[in-house]
Amino acid sequence: LAPQDLTGETVLVTAGPTREELDPMRFLSNHSSGKMGYAIARAAADRGARVRLVAGPTALSTPRGVELRQVVSAREMHAAVMDLASDCSIVVKAAAVADYRPACRQDQKIKKGGESTLSLELQRNPDILAELGQLQGERFLVGFAAETEQLLENARRKLQDKNLDLIVANDLTAEGAGFAGDTNVVRLIYRNGDVEDLPQMSKDQLAHSLLDRIRSRLHGKEEA
Ligand code: C5P
Numbered sequence: 538l539a540p541q542d543l544t545g546e547t548v549l550v551t552a553g554p555t556r557e558e559l560d561p562m563r564f565l566s567n568h569s570s571g572k573m574g575y576a577i578a579r580a581a582a583d584r585g586a587r588v589r590l591v592a593g594p595t596a597l598s599t600p601r602g603v604e605l606r607q608v609v610s611a612r613e614m615h616a617a618v619m620d621l622a623s624d625c626s627i628v629v630k631a632a633a634v635a636d637y638r639p640a641c642r643q644d645q646k647i648k649k650g651g652e653s654t655l656s657l658e659l660q661r662n663p664d665i666l667a668e669l670g671q672l673q674g675e676r677f678l679v680g681f682a683a684e685t686e687q688l689l690e691n692a693r694r695k696l697q698d699k700n701l702d703l704i705v706a707n708d709l710t711a712e713g714a715g716f717a718g719d720t721n722v723v724r725l726i727y728r729n730g731d732v733e734d735l736p737q738m739s740k741d742q743l744a745h746s747l748l749d750r751i752r753s754r755l756h757g758k759e760e761a
Pocket of ligand 1: 611630631632633634635636662663664665666667679680681682683695
């Protein structure tokens with residue numbers, strides 16, 4: 538049995554990709570498997586937290602003891618997170634939210650025309666995490682930054698822009714890291730500027746390592 542060191546905490550985790558529909562058959566999405574977020578939800582529940590998981594479409598089964606809210610689009614994820622976040626002490630946003638959606642979804646299947654190119658107009662989605670960062674509250678906010686270049690600079694900027702306590706940066710081009718696999722290699726960047734590199738480990742081990750750090754810094758935040 539895991540130590541019950543998150544008893545009394547309510548943790549909101551988001552996981553998986555979002556899908557942005559073009560028409561009844563097609564959507565824009567990404568390669569997120571949801572494994573990292575599900576591992577965090579499972580680990581937090583095993584450690585005694587109340588866990589709410591807001592997940593885009595994945596092939597994973599719901600961890601025991603976790604309350605699942607399934608969503609499809611970024612806008613649905615936004616509504617679910619805003620609905621559930623108010624009484625959470627920790628929010629971990631592991632979802633790969635689509636930054637843009639088609640500006641208008643067609644009711645009928647889009648037909649091929651005679652032209653060899655087709656342009657899509659895209660509309661910016663709400664940044665869920667940035668919005669949470671702007672709300673007042675004691676919540677400990679954790680974001681993920683999946684990058685293919687300038688990992689530290691980009692992650693630091695996201696931490697500041699979104700007003701986060703911790704950002705988990707992973708280099709999508711590194712071996713053993715990223716979306717589909719069962720392992721990850723991450724660098725943690727804290728609000729005070731501390732940087733910590735974690736070695737390659739399974740997503741389940743990483744989930745526990747993250748929760749260890751969140752738990753020790755959470756109480757620092759409450760006392761600050
Ligand atoms: O997309 P970006 O690299 O800015 O994502 C960093 C963090 O922000 C992730 O934790 C992601 O879940 C979150 N995010 C969000 N809403 C968006 C885009 C990203 O909550 N529209």
